[in-house]
Amino acid sequence: MDKIRRNERMTAMMRLLVGSPNRIFTLSNFCNMFGSAKSTMSEDVDLLREVCREFDLGEVETVTGAAGGVRYRPAVSREKAREYIAELCGRLSGTERVLPGGFLYYSDILSTPDTVNRMGEIIATEYYDCAPDFVLTMETKGIPVAFSTAHALGVPLVIARHSSKAYEGSAVNINYVSGSGNIEMMSLSRRAVRENQKALIVDDFLRGGGTARGMVELMREFNVEVTGMAFVMAAASPEKKKISGAKALMTLRVSDGEFPTAEVQPAEWLADPV
Amino acid sequence: MDKIRRNERMTAMMRLLVGSPNRIFTLSNFCNMFGSAKSTMSEDVDLLREVCREFDLGEVETVTGAAGGVRYRPAVSREKAREYIAELCGRLSGTERVLPGGFLYYSDILSTPDTVNRMGEIIATEYYDCAPDFVLTMETKGIPVAFSTAHALGVPLVIARHSSKAYEGSAVNINYVSGSGNIEMMSLSRRAVRENQKALIVDDFLRGGGTARGMVELMREFNVEVTGMAFVMAAASPEKKKISGAKALMTLRVSDGEFPTAEVQPAEWLADPV
Numbered sequence A, B: 001m002d003k004i005r006r007n008e009r010m011t012a013m014m015r016l017l018v019g020s021p022n023r024i025f026t027l028s029n030f031c032n033m034f035g036s037a038k039s040t041m042s043e044d045v046d047l048l049r050e051v052c053r054e055f056d057l058g059e060v061e062t063v064t065g066a067a068g069g070v071r072y073r074p075a076v077s078r079e080k081a082r083e084y085i086a087e088l089c090g091r092l093s094g095t096e097r098v099l100p101g102g103f104l105y106y107s108d109i110l111s112t113p114d115t116v117n118r119m120g121e122i123i124a125t126e127y128y129d130c131a132p133d134f135v136l137t138m139e140t141k142g143i144p145v146a147f148s149t150a151h152a153l154g155v156p157l158v159i160a161r162h163s164s165k166a167y168e169g170s171a172v173n174i175n176y177v178s179g180s181g182n183i184e185m186m187s188l189s190r191r192a193v194r195e196n197q198k199a200l201i202v203d204d205f206l207r208g209g210g211t212a213r214g215m216v217e218l219m220r221e222f223n224v225e226v227t228g229m230a231f232v233m234a235a236a237s238p239e240k241k242k243i244s245g246a247k248a249l250m251t252l253r254v255s256d257g258e259f260p261t262a263e264v265q266p267a268e269w270l271a272d273p274v
Helices: A002-019 A027-034 A038-054 A078-092 A113-127 A143-153 A210-221 B002-019 B027-034 B038-054 B078-092 B113-127 B143-153 B210-221
Strands: A059-063 A069-073 A134-138 A157-160 A171-177 A183-189 A198-206 A225-235 A246-254 A262-266 B059-063 B069-073 B134-138 B157-160 B171-177 B183-189 B198-206 B225-235 B246-254 B262-266
Touching: A002 A027, A002 A038, A002 A069, A002 B002, A002 B038, A027 A038, A027 A069, A038 A059, A038 A069, A038 B002, A078 A113, A078 A246, A078 A262, A113 A143, A113 A225, A113 A246, A113 B143, A134 A143, A134 A210, A143 A157, A143 A198, A143 B113, A143 B143, A157 A183, A171 A210, A183 A210, A198 A210, A210 A225, B002 B027, B002 B038, B002 B069, B027 B038, B027 B069, B038 B059, B038 B069, B078 B113, B078 B246, B078 B262, B113 B143, B113 B225, B113 B246, B134 B143, B134 B210, B143 B157, B143 B198, B157 B183, B171 B210, B183 B210, B198 B210, B210 B225
Parallel strands: A134 A157, A134 A198, A198 A225, A225 A246, B134 B157, B134 B198, B198 B225, B225 B246
Antiparallel strands: A059 A069, A171 A183, A246 A262, B059 B069, B171 B183, B246 B262
16 A cells, blocks of 8 residues: 555645646645655655656756755756757748738747747746746737746746736836837836846747837836846847847748748757757 | 556656646557556556545546547636635735725736636636637736636637737727727737637626627627636626626625725635535
């Protein structure tokens, strides 16, 4: 019966760890749940770690110290990430998804849970070490992937709006120059973030970097440090962006001509070893 | 060693099943992955089912037939759902979160992954039997919870916009009367949904039901059946909504007076046995 109990404990732990990524569960937490000794739980955790490693299912880590315990991170290896993104690029390339004006239709990709979660995990993997306190995005299209990234990092999502809303309370509004050269507004509730926190910016598309720069300026108003910027897609042109240090998963080129064609490629950094 | 292998298989399966809720994995899928016989995998699945039942971690189900296999649903029992929502209501009630105009600040709740996922699972539990093909929401605040619901149901999310965008391609636009009595526009890309699908509407707030009715009308334009409507919060007044059959998780009353107070309560249906 003891062996069966180990199956039960490990499976239940896996379910709980996967449901709350990057959150530290204390061993006593699990000891109480299963009525087991700490040494037994430690062995279970070691086995969990091995299984995740063997099947490339993310990382189970033991965190030592006063606030120690065990946590799960849905980390994706560079190799798997590149493979996944390359497959996605294949689906997005060609003539079918090109819209008038040279835009690419990929809203479906941005809201299909399996795809979005995988992209969120790939982005989160790059920023675990930065330990952001929250993920910031600008409404609307990037919200699902920003949410998935926040979930994988175990932090809240914060959504900046185009205008201030009565149900957000008092807000900080800034003006910024959008990609199309217009002056636009960005608004964030005062209650949404606290001073001296660290933000990770996540959004769906990077063209010139106007909106991203707006978000950086917005964070400055809150005395928040931007610890990274990640995008699903970056336009190949303009090559020079208004921000630096951004990571995109894919790069988009749309050819001119009678039958405009999208050429979507995995970002170069995905080919680097970690 | 055989017992250890069972631990490994069960843990890895749990990880994969939980990552893609409501998706049917064939047994041969798992047989190939682990190099095990079907009878062994069947036993593993039986054990997984028992563990999930014992610790109230959702449902592992065997689906028979040609497209059969095993699937996981993060179903939440009525009792657990009521308990969770009641705790949330406690955090939202009182004077602190009331804004000028009688609005309630709860954007933080709507974008904290753990909370949002739990709400999504509670909503999904109610609609597994309806088998919607996608979840529909209207930008912006309801997107995370609609996304989580879609994830739990294993279907895509579809986001209606306030205006049509060049990067969404050709769209269907409708006018509707909002809660404040204004005529507003709602837009959805033609590519987003197909005829004869079934939609589940999920949004953050239900006041008069104007926006919800707009979404129902939008779906009619696409020849899509609305199979259910779920909201995080419903205003107690007006009592009569422009739509019927909606389920909200919580009900909101805000008292007048010098210190307006929010009274947030779990929806009555949560107290019904299933």
